[in-house]
Amino acid sequence: MLRERIKSSAIIILIINLIFLTGQLWFDSSTTIGADTMRYIRTLPIVERIFPLQPEYSISKENLSRPRKFLINDGSLWMAYYNTDIGFSPIEERTSEIIKGFLSGDITASKKIDNTTWEAGLESLSIYVEYPVSFDAKMFCLIMGVDEDRAPTEISSLHDLIILPSSEESSICILVRDSADNDFYAYILSDRYKLPASDLSVYTNNNDGYYEPAFSTGLHLGEESKVSLSPLVLFSDSQPYTEVLLPHNLITESSRNRLLENFSFNPLSVTPYEDSDGASNYIANYATAKLYGDSFFEYSSVSDDRGILLDESGDAYNVLNASIDFAEKTWSCVSSEPLSILVTSDLSDYDSENAYTFKFDYYCNGRPVEIVLDEIPGRQKMTSAIEMTVKGGRLISYRQYMRSYNNVSVHMLSDTFVTALDDFVKVLDKEAKESVTINDIYIGYLDRGEVGEINAAWLAKTSDGKIYRYSAKEGNDELE
Amino acid sequence: MKKLGALFAVVIVILSCVSASAANPAYISANDPGTVHDLVVVKKPETKNSATLKKTYGITGTGKSGVKVAYYKFNGTSYISIKDSNGAMAQTTIGTANVFYKQVALSEGHNKFAVRAEAPNGTYQVEYFDINVLNQKILNNVSGFSNGIQSLYNGWMN
Numbered sequence: 001m002l003r004e005r006i007k008s009s010a011i012i013i014l015i016i017n018l019i020f021l022t023g024q025l026w027f028d029s030s031t032t033i034g035a036d037t038m039r040y041i042r043t044l045p046i047v048e049r050i051f052p053l054q055p056e057y058s059i060s061k062e063n064l065s066r067p068r069k070f071l072i073n074d075g076s077l078w079m080a081y082y083n084t085d086i087g088f089s090p091i092e093e094r095t096s097e098i099i100k101g102f103l104s105g106d107i108t109a110s111k112k113i114d115n116t117t118w119e120a121g122l123e124s125l126s127i128y129v130e131y132p133v134s135f136d137a138k139m140f141c142l143i144m145g146v147d148e149d150r151a152p153t154e155i156s157s158l159h160d161l162i163i164l165p166s167s168e169e170s171s172i173c174i175l176v177r178d179s180a181d182n183d184f185y186a187y188i189l190s191d192r193y194k195l196p197a198s199d200l201s202v203y204t205n206n207n208d209g210y211y212e213p214a215f216s217t218g219l220h221l222g223e224e225s226k227v228s229l230s231p232l233v234l235f236s237d238s239q240p241y242t243e244v245l246l247p248h249n250l251i252t253e254s255s256r257n258r259l260l261e262n263f264s265f266n267p268l269s270v271t272p273y274e275d276s277d278g279a280s281n282y283i284a285n286y287a288t289a290k291l292y293g294d295s296f297f298e299y300s301s302v303s304d305d306r307g308i309l310l311d312e313s314g315d316a317y318n319v320l321n322a323s324i325d326f327a328e329k330t331w332s333c334v335s336s337e338p339l340s341i342l343v344t345s346d347l348s349d350y351d352s353e354n355a356y357t358f359k360f361d362y363y364c365n366g367r368p369v370e371i372v373l374d375e376i377p378g379r380q381k382m383t384s385a386i387e388m389t390v391k392g393g394r395l396i397s398y399r400q401y402m403r404s405y406n407n408v409s410v411h412m413l414s415d416t417f418v419t420a421l422d423d424f425v426k427v428l429d430k431e432a433k434e435s436v437t438i439n440d441i442y443i444g445y446l447d448r449g450e451v452g453e454i455n456a457a458w459l460a461k462t463s464d465g466k467i468y469r470y471s472a473k474e475g476n477d478e479l480e
Numbered sequence: 481m482k483k484l485g486a487l488f489a490v491v492i493v494i495l496s497c498v499s500a501s502a503a504n505p506a507y508i509s510a511n512d513p514g515t516v517h518d519l520v521v522v523k524k525p526e527t528k529n530s531a532t533l534k535k536t537y538g539i540t541g542t543g544k545s546g547v548k549v550a551y552y553k554f555n556g557t558s559y560i561s562i563k564d565s566n567g568a569m570a571q572t573t574i575g576t577a578n579v580f581y582k583q584v585a586l587s588e589g590h591n592k593f594a595v596r597a598e599a600p601n602g603t604y605q606v607e608y609f610d611i612n613v614l615n616q617k618i619l620n621n622v623s624g625f626s627n628g629i630q631s632l633y634n635g636w637m638n
Contacts, residue, residue, distance in 0.1 A: 076533045210536045210583055217540045218523035219579050227577075235538060237583035239565070422575025429576070 064320075064343065065143045066092065071128040071213065071234070074200035080211035080234055081203075082442075083132075084366025091203050094195065095129055096144075098163055101193050102174050103141050105150035109188040112154075113175065118184045119215060119231070121162040121175045125197045130232070134159040134179040134346040142317040152187065156180045157348040165197040180348065211236050227428045230439045230463075239413045242456035243365045245405040245445060249295035250334040256291065258333035263289055263299045263398070264308060277378035292379060295449070299398040307394030314354050319390050320347065323358050326395065327386055334402050340364070344384060355391040359384040364405045367456060368444040370467055371401050401449070408453060413443065420458035420470040427468060437463040504550035504571055504596045504604075508559045512596075514606040519547050520580070520597040522607050531612045532586070539582045539595065547597050548573050549580045554592030559608075586613045 070081045070091050081088045101107075122128060137155045141148040157180035164173040172189045215231035251259065257267040265284050272280040272291075282289040286306035290298040301307035310322035320343075331339040345359035362369040362385045373382040382401055389397040420441065428436055440461040445454050446469045457471040520543030525532075539551060550571040552559035562584060564570040572580050584593065591611045598604040 076535050212538045212583075216524075217538055217581065218526065219540050219542065219581070221577055221579070224578070235581055237538070237581065416572075418572065418577070418579065418581050419575065421579070422577045424577075426576040 064324075065096070065140070066132075067095075067129045068132040069130050070095070070203075071122075071130070071211070071232075072200055072203050073122070073124065073126050073128075074204040075125050075197070076201070077204055077210060078212055078216070079204040082366060084363070087203070091127070094199075095127060095163060098172055098174070098189065098193050098195060099129070099161070100144055100146050101189050102176075102187055103144055103146040103151045105152065106190045106192070107152070107187045108171065108190055110152065110154075111186050113184045113186045115184060117186070118162070118175055118177065121164060122213065122215065122231075125165055125200055127163045127165075127195075127200065127203075128160065128232075129163065130160040131158070132342055133344065134348040136316065136348040139317050139320070139347055152176075152185070154178070154183075154185060163195065165195040165200060166191075166193070167197065210238075221425060225425055225429050226432050226435045227425045228435065228437045230437055233438060233441050236417045239416060240443070241410050241412050242367070242443065243407040244409045244411055244456075245364055245369075245454040246408045246452075247403045247405050247447060247454060249293070250402040250404055251291060251294045251297065252334075255334040259297060259330065260289060262330055262333050263287070265289055275378060277376065279378055290378075295402050296373070296379070296382075297398075297400050297402055298379070299395075301394070301396045304391045304394065304396055307391065307396040309393060310390055310395050311393040314393050316347070316356065319356050319393060320358065322393075323356070323388055323390055323395075326398075327360060327388065327400075330398070330400065331402075335404055337404060341385060342368070344368075354393075355389060357387065357389045360386040362403075362405070364445060365407065368442075368459075369405065369447050369454075370444055370459060370469075371447045371449075373401060373449045401447075403447065405445075405454070411455065413456060413458075415458060415470065417441065417458065420460070423470040424460045424468055428462065439463055503548060504561070504569070504598050506561050506569060508552055508594060508596055508606060510554065510558060510608075512606045514596075514604050516599070516603045516605050519543055519599055519603070519605040520549060520574075520595065520607070522595055522609065525609050525611055528608070529610045529612070531614055533614055535586055535613070537584055537586050537611060539580075539584060539593065541580050541595065542578050543574045543580060543597060544599070545574055545576060545578060547599050549582075549595060549597045551582045551584065552594040552596065553584070554594070559592075559594045586611060588613050588615055 066083050068083055070088070072079045072081070072091070081091060083092075135143070135158050137151060137158055138148045140158050141151045155176055155178050157178060158176065159179035160177055162175040164175070166172045170188070171191045172193050172195050174187045174189065176185050176187065177183075178185070211234040213231060214229045214233040214235060217235055219229070221227050221229050260267045260270070260282060264287070265282050270282050270284045272282050275281055278292070280291045282291075286303065287299060287301045287308075290296075292298075308326075310326055311318045313319075327341070328339055340363045341360040342363055343358065344361045345357060361371070369385070371382060371385050373379070375381040382399060385401055385403075387397075387399045388395060421438075424438060424441070428438070438460050442459055442461075443456050444459045445456055446459070447454055455471065457469050460468045460470070462468070520541050522539070522541040524538065524540040541549070543549065548571055550569060551562040553562055554560075561569040561571075562582070570582060572582070574580055584591075589612065591613065593609055593611065595607045595609075596604060597607075
């Protein structure tokens with residue numbers, strides 16, 4: 001009797017163990033089988049109906065309104081925060097409320113100002129707010145969750161602004177540059193918004209780095225050179241530690257099928273043909289899809305009205321949101337990691353035919369990864385991680401370089417800001433036919449589609465839209 | 481004759497070493513006039529005596545490509561070279577952009593600095609300057625000034 005009980009207990013324990021281990025194998029999303037199973041179960045119609053999917057965006061629609069950087073002048077020093085720095089969020093929360101107040105039209109006075117006053121604003125106690133791209137003013141209101149009809153009408157496009165703190169005598173003042181026509185305006189907010197000057201030093205207490213805008217250095221490059229510096233290029237004296245990245249191509253046999261299904265191809269019924277360039281081509285549903293190796297995907301519809309329907313309204317804001325949703329969905333076909341991207345094409349200049357082209361870049365460790373894939377037969381040059389064109393609410397073109405990046409080690413950046421600046425000036429003086437302005441110098445990564453580790457380097461963005469890289473170790477590159 | 485030849489060779493070797501390592505010294509005296517005055521122009525601070533509210537300050541200037549610039553702080557008797565994050569003497573060689581830039585930490589009160597620029601041919605220039613850091617009390621009073629841009633709008637605010 002006792003023996004039977006022991007036997008039964010052992011069998012029960014073994015069965016429980018078996019169920020537990022099988023469950024782990026099938027449902028643990030960190031394993032390949034588990035991730036596939038979970039993805040399959042989550043897309044079952046009945047499951048979707050009972051538990052509607054709540055998309056988790058690494059770049060949520062709200063995050064579109066995230067500034068790229070803050071430059072805080074507390075009177076005793078300047079401090080810059082990029083949008084992935086520790087300490088960025090509290091400033092964002094504080095300034096977001098103020099900017100929403102401005103967009104809501106909660107202002108008591110406004111005035112057109114000149115460039116000199118704008119620069120005086122930067123020299124004063126202030127928070128300079130810069131967005132990654134130029135936004136159409138109405139779209140910016142919608143992204144910020146503010147009624148677009150109440151926003152100041154004179155601003156058509158917005159890229160940066162300056163917040164001047166309040167005092168006992170005065171309310172917060174906001175200086176805004178209209179990025180479309182480079183006009184400047186000043187607005188006094190109602191006194192319900194407060195930002196005492198003393199609060200600025202709370203944000204500058206982080207002494208990890210110190211940045212100084214070019215206009216404050218007294219240095220002008222343009223005197224004997226064709227190259228000049230934007231007044232807002234940030235000088236730095238530090239050589240920070242940066243992560244070394246190892247890229248991984250993401251298109252596998254199974255993810256390829258999911259990818260094709262996402263673009264309305266049936267991988268079981270469509271037979272690809274390989275062209276002379278080595279790309280796999282799929283043709284179906286008035287569209288073509290191309291796969292180059294295990295990292296590059298391209299889709300295009302044969303005509304504008306045959307593309308994948310993303311949004312019927314045709315409204316720029318809705319189209320942008322639908323496009324980001326689609327990019328997220330596409331990414332989930334090849335990776336279980338969150339998609340970390342930022343919009344890098346201006347959101348202020350649209351085609352009159354209701355066509356929108358969006359560009360997105362990957363971000364790693366808070367630094368941009370600039371992707372430059374040279375043109376090869378059958379494939380155009382690629383200068384963003386994702387490029388998509390939506391016309392009449394339909395996706396007519398989509399290109400993505402599908403790579404993820406792992407941190408493998410940490411190195412101190414080998415070059416200083418001034419060393420990099422020297423090299424940028426040298427290269428630009430040689431190349432540029434006319435005068436050119438360096439709009440920004442920052443640390444980022446360059447991915448040229450090669451195998452092997454990628455080190456961070458100084459990058460410069462110029463007024464003609466080009467990006468240059470400097471690295472003493474790896475030489476310099478013109479990226480675009 | 482052989483001894484003279486050997487002596488001559490030794491002198492040549494020593495001189496070549498000196499010229500090859502033409503670089504700024506670890507410290508300089510408080511009144512070194514330099515040998516030339518046209519190697520660099522200090523852009524910031526703009527004057528020999530200046531005041532600031534900043535606790536970290538960027539010394540900037542322009543100069544000829546190839547000139548080595550070192551930065552010194554007065555310790556009461558002489559100017560000692562400022563060290564970089566690796567503990568080595570902070571020294572930069574001016575490049576194609578023809579600029580130099582060095583961030584230094586300031587303490588409250590008077591801060592005496594010097595910049596020594598040395599050309600590859602051994603000629604050098606020394607520039608001395610004082611930066612006075614205003615104290616917190618003055619800073620608070622000056623906040624009104626710094627924040628004074630708002631006074632531009634007082635006319636239309638009220």
